[in-house]
Amino acid sequence: AITRLRVVPFIATLGMLGVGRGVAKGIAGSQTVNMPDTWANDLLLTVPKPQWLLVAPGVWIAIVLAVIAAVVLRRTVFGRRVFAVGSNEAAARACGIATDRLKLYIYALAGLLFGLAGVMQMSRLRQGDPTVAAGLELDIIAAVVIGGGSLSGGEGSILGSMIGALIMAFLRNGCQQVGWPNYIQEIIIGALIVIAVAVDRWRSSRAAMA
Template sequence: MAERPAQPKHGQWQRFMQTIAPLTLLLGLLLLFQWQTKGLMLSASNLSNVAYRNAPLALVAIGITPVIIAAHIDLSVGSVMALGAVSAGLLFRDRGVPFEIAALLSIIIGLICGVVSGLITTKTKMPSFVATLAMMGFARGLALVISKSQTVGGDFSFMARWMNAPLMGLRPSLWLVLGTAVIAHVLLRYTTFGRAIYAIGANDTAAHLSGIRTSRVVVTLFALEGALFGLAGLVNLMQNASAEPTMATGIELDAIAAAVIGGASLAGGQGSVGGTLIGVAIMATLINGCNLLNVPNEWSKVIVAILIVLGVSYDRWLRTRTQAAARQMAGQ
């Protein structure tokens, strides 16, 4: 019986470096801020609050990761979150719809937005960033129209109480993030669908010629991430006990940044859920550390922007080195 061929060492080295670099950065930042804040950074209460506040970002970053791996992009994240949250809040407050049904409708709205973006991308061959840019304007505009540009408030205090009630030591939103991350990881790494995503990102034409229904996979990807956007909007609504039609403005850039910092390539074909969560943790650590040290929030955004450039540059350097190693091995 023939042995399974070993993967090329240069490929293993690239994956190792894509994992170790962001993890090293995260540990370095934690130690730096722990020292500068005299132990406050890693206190249990601070870590719990940081994780709680960043649960919506983690959910949308998990959702956008497979899309980036497939060499696509989505700019409608925050707008879809707002539309789902505002719709759920209005249905519950003004129409007397049971909260469970209103919550489900928020997720369904996100899914529908994702399907529309995916169909526009695949049927018209329009770049995904253009299709989702249109969806961003549509969803945000619709959220503003149905809410009359007003915050959707009401008797939502029970939501905040529920979201703050620990379950086996963790708040419900954190369990939601962990469960979603596990499902997404298994889907990407251990299913035919996951392998198709990586194949499409590496070479869409080759994937299609190999029998993969690329259009169907892409539409499904956008649908799944859209559902997660709706879920993230719902979490935001429950955490704040209100929904603003302007909520989550710019969160799409944070989600993309988290994926890139965590090792995903905007060129497609590589990335992981674990790496994205490390990217979210890096961004959350930066922002929280700056806040604890009374550094203006603008500076944390500057640092994140620099990290994005460094992340993309690092990915290009790794790809160049890996390709050179592959050519060298082929020539031997």
Template sequence: MSQVEGSTSKPGDLDLIGIAASLPRQGDLIQKLSALATLVVLVIAFSFVNGAFLSSANAMTILLQTAVIGLLGLGMTVVIITGGIDLSVGSVLALSGVAAGLLVKAGWSVPVGFAGGVAVGTFCGFLNGLIVTKLRITPFIATLGMMLIARGVALQITGAAPVSQLGDAFGRLGNGALFRIVEKAPNGFPKVVFPGIPYPAILLLVAAVIIAYVLHKRGIGRHVYAVGSNEEAAHLSGVSVWRTKLFAYSLSGFMAGLAGLVLMSRLVTAQPSEGVMAELDAIAAAVIGGASLMGGAGTISGTMIGAFIIGILRNGLNMAGVSSFIQQIVIGCVVIGAVYVDQLRNRR
């Protein structure tokens, strides 16, 4: 059996790998265009509801709010392509953020604290991968268990209390922006001329480009699609199925760790109760963007579109004065509709 990490397919591999690498398929393109059309319709509709929706300040707010959903969705997409699911990302987000906060609180520098938080998230994902591949427990149950474990650990080590007083440097990642322009107003107070591009949005873009490159240009990415399309055929063609799945779940944990840093940095407080139901937003972003829950299909660009659909929905409904309860109903209906469309596509 061949080693797959960081390598390209060997000449002896069957055509399955090449077929998987030829994605996106026509159905994926149609799904992506449909999601993009939905995104445009939402922008137009909300711009009529509230004139401030198209302002540069609100656009940057949407970028900031979508960053966490997008980061979680990127990792979730890779797992879903393999035919799995990761229900633990919301809890891993909280545990990673709390770990970073506690390290900084203990006197470590912010970069070291952030590195520790990401390491915790990656380790949780690695454990998920081992449980799924070596213990042969279904991904739903394995990651459900990790969801409870990670949340419990986060609450236990903090006493269910926020970790505060982390300093301005801790909040720079979540609240900083590139190209921000501030002028002094006549009254002497600072006036924001351009809010700048939020650092979390830049981080999301960089992560999306790297993961898209890995999925479509590297051997491990082609193996991810092959495992999701037909696990047995992938195994017979020389793909190390368990290592491919381990890579996918570890990546999901890594992205959850990054999302945890962004969210806690925005709050400048590590909250062990954050990230509840965030896994559903991540799954919704991936499915809306064209990822199939049956495995073998999905793109990073589609997930980005799906994340922005959810972010714009939340932002637009907030500006329209719609209650958070109604927002949950709307997002739930969108998820059901996206899964239904996915089922119709699979039947065809």
């Protein structure tokens, strides 16, 4: 849809999110699915197995993948092409980059990582729930923008996105620790998203004027 029909990526992503969630609900019969006893149960244990890991195996997996992604984006031709397409797709195409094929690779890789994130979530909850994490996509957008990413593309880093994700997690946990009701948390998160996007647009306009 994105490469052939030229659908706006953000809209295509939200649309497929709805499709995927609907399919998951249909397969699960709109009910939670108990997780069988497999290796995935131990990915996010509070006390890791084995204990010499110090933190849960899932945390180590995330760190390793983050390092690999950072190296690929900053030190390889593929990574430079990703930033080029995000910054100016027309210019990247004029330079000989097969932008449609590159975007297919990017979205396929993203889908693989999203699947892994789903396994992590199921490990944490000990069950599969097609209704869980509704609205989390907004937190992710805020985390990326807070971490220095741009909604216009062509900017950002893995480290910055991870720092943004930690800030969002600390913010949510802090609200819960203080005992603020859920609607207060939603107001704060929503305001933070608007501010983050506004700052991103301001940075983009400043860069365009420079």
